[in-house]
Amino acid sequence: MASGSLKREKNYLGPSGTTVPPAQFWMLTVLGVVLLLGTWTLVATSGMMPRHFLPTPLDVFNRIYTLMFNPFAGHLYHEHLFASIGRFLMGWAIAVGVGIPLGLMMGWYRLLDEIVTPLFDAIRFVAPLAWVPLAALWFGTGIGGPLLIIFVGSFAPCLISAYRGARMVDKRFVEAGQTLGANTWQMMRHVFLPGAFPSIIAGLRVSAGLGWQSLVGSELIVVGAGLGYLMVQGQGNLSTTTVMAGMVGIGIVGFLIDVALRGAESSVKRRWGQQI
């Protein structure tokens, strides 16, 4: 009875109220993948939609393979991919480099908090992509435009997570630091940064996701290389396979970024030994 209710606790919902055995789990998972790809392939080959509007999954992977050896929109597939990743890393690094120190300082200096908060609130609601025309005005077609968009897109979570983390730092540690005569730099380095670290890591994951998304958006509109650009050119040529090839690359990189930061988050959780 006791073990029965324990089992139910983990999986209390569902008509049977029991756990799903591993064999069935894998069967259903495989079935799920097969159903998705199968339905897609069936619809694509059935002629309900013209084939060039909805290619099959296989068409898309063939297209990626082709694009690796035949340049499209000026570059090979992996060149577009690396162009996007490089641009993302630069923009995100700026957002992290500005957002986290500023957030920590805001948690420490009340006046700074009071000055920055209304400005931050005023521009927070401007969708990152709405900066595109202004970015084009300021930077033309150079690297600055996309960087600004990525920065705007990923800045807010960096700032907010560092600020919240700094505010949650135990008062006793702050007072201990002050008693021991720490200067501002030492307070940031040895009290606020470690104290806020779990919160910051969680914020970094959110900000990286938003930054990658903003990068894709900016590439749809302003640049001459990258996966987003590849997709727009594909759209212009009504080449759905090329568009989907771009989506696959964007999805894989986005997934890898998330996995990496999720790993970092859980290892930090373990090391710090606390809930975030």
Place this chain on the structure above:
Amino acid sequence: MLNLTRQTRVTIATLTAVLALWWLATTGLGLIGKLRLPSPEDFVAAARQILTSGYAGATLWVQAFHSLGLVAKGFAVAILTGVPLGLLMGWSRRAEILLNPTFLILRPVPALAWIPLAIVWFGLGDTGKIFTIWLTAFVPSVINTFTGVRQVDPVLIAAARTQGASTAQVIRHVVIPGALPMIFTGLRLSLQASWTTLVAAELVGAFFGLGRVLNVAGQDIFPGMIMVGMAAVAVCGAATTWLLGQIERKVIAWRPAV
């Protein structure tokens, strides 16, 4: 003196300082060229122009309401499809396992990346925009509803069962109310993302809307109008977020304000 809080006074001082600096840098001292940053006067003139005679084909009201309508429609479809699916996945472990791979594949692809595909499939009209907004809000709706259902206290479900509640009654009176806070969290997150998606979609190609205003202003090199467009996007984003917060407070009246 006026009895203002410290934060209010600092806010007023900050905003005044920013406005003064803006004016000085543009009109006052002419440090930044008119084509780089519009002056406050340019901004007001552009706002007056779009409010009275219109810009990019219509007045600001028409453009803003067009965008608002698209977000509302896309959002409505996402809730109507996403919440039931999330309930199903939360309720049945088998449904979760079966559908999980699809979401694992869909989730890392940002909604923005669907824009070119939406244009190929639906053209530059409203359907493609509603489709991309639906995608933006759909995945978080499903995932948050699912998480919310799984977080419902099993004791409550057992208690309802003991009282003789049918499955439909358990879902209606225990599971849905229990999952609502998580559902609203998902909606709040996807609302801001929806505006980003919509602006991007309208920038890439549209006949109407705030993104269209931004696009035309960019092509005309009309910095004042670009700023007006950005401000309009911000106001719409803030207004819809506020509205959603009000709805949330009405719907989840039992929960203390966060």
